[in-house]
Amino acid sequence: MSISESIPQRLYLMQLSTSTIPLPEGQQLDMVCVCYLIETSDGKHILIDTGLPPDIKMPAPAENEKNVVEHLAELDLHPADIDILICTHFDIDHVGYHELFTQAELVVQRHHYELAQQGHPRFATTQSHWNHPDLHYRLIDGDFELLPGITLIETSGHAPGHQSVLVRLPQTGPVLLAIDAVVFQRLFNTNRQAWPTDDNEGQLRASSQKLLDLVEREGVQFVVFGHDGGQWATLKKSPAYYE
Numbered sequence: 343m344s345i346s347e348s349i350p351q352r353l354y355l356m357q358l359s360t361s362t363i364p365l366p367e368g369q370q371l372d373m374v375c376v377c378y379l380i381e382t383s384d385g386k387h388i389l390i391d392t393g394l395p396p397d398i399k400m401p402a403p404a405e406n407e408k409n410v411v412e413h414l415a416e417l418d419l420h421p422a423d424i425d426i427l428i429c430t431h432f433d434i435d436h437v438g439y440h441e442l443f444t445q446a447e448l449v450v451q452r453h454h455y456e457l458a459q460q461g462h463p464r465f466a467t468t469q470s471h472w473n474h475p476d477l478h479y480r481l482i483d484g485d486f487e488l489l490p491g492i493t494l495i496e497t498s499g500h501a502p503g504h505q506s507v508l509v510r511l512p513q514t515g516p517v518l519l520a521i522d523a524v525v526f527q528r529l530f531n532t533n534r535q536a537w538p539t540d541d542n543e544g545q546l547r548a549s550s551q552k553l554l555d556l557v558e559r560e561g562v563q564f565v566v567f568g569h570d571g572g573q574w575a576t577l578k579k580s581p582a583y584y585e
């Protein structure tokens with residue numbers, strides 16, 4: 343490896359908010375809304391998603407709120423410092439601040455982007471965030487090595503053209519960010535049932551299988567699940583980082 347090669351050096355897990363959703367029989371669901379930042383050895387900054395917009399509230403009251411701009415500021419960064427914004431999908435809790443990242447290259451699956459552009463109702467309400475005229479998109483098709491050590495994994499099912507992210511860190515090893523392909527740890531299996539927020543159960547199960555295979559094949563050290571408040575409580579969060 344040459345010294346100038348750009349490889350991931352730090353992974354920041356940014357917790358944007360937490361909420362508790364009451365379930366029947368006195369149970370509850372602890373949810374988080376999140377995004378991620380990767381810093382490379384040559385000083386590039388790669389952001390993954392941007393969270394809920396300020397004007398939208400989740401059904402359950404959110405606590406511990408700190409938006410992506412505030413998280414970046416804590417690291418002495420501004421939206422203009424972000425080189426690449428990986429768009430996992432255009433749901434409202436993932437695209438809320440995209441319009442601020444006009445200096446970045448936004449990377450999204452072509453299939454997802456084209457469906458959204460064609461007026462897919464699921465992404466129509468979030469248009470003002472992802473369809474801003476000053477944003478620059480790079481469209482990719484399927485699994486894709488974005489940089490050495492950062493691979494985007496096509497994982498449809500939750501949404502068509504959803505993508506997860508594999509990050510190879512120098513000390514920790516490979517870390518899989520499942521995003522909404524697997525929102526809770528207990529759903530990481532192949533006989534899971536789709537939730538009302540999922541698009542396609544067959545694809546959801548196939549994507550689970552694909553990620554389970556990847557964990558085994560790549561020796562993934564840990565998987566970060568998309569909205570799992572219980573898991574996130576145990577993880578190192580920004581401004582701390584994994585390296």
Ligand SMILES: [Zn+2]
Pocket residue numbers: 433435436522568569
């Ligand atoms: Zn989500």
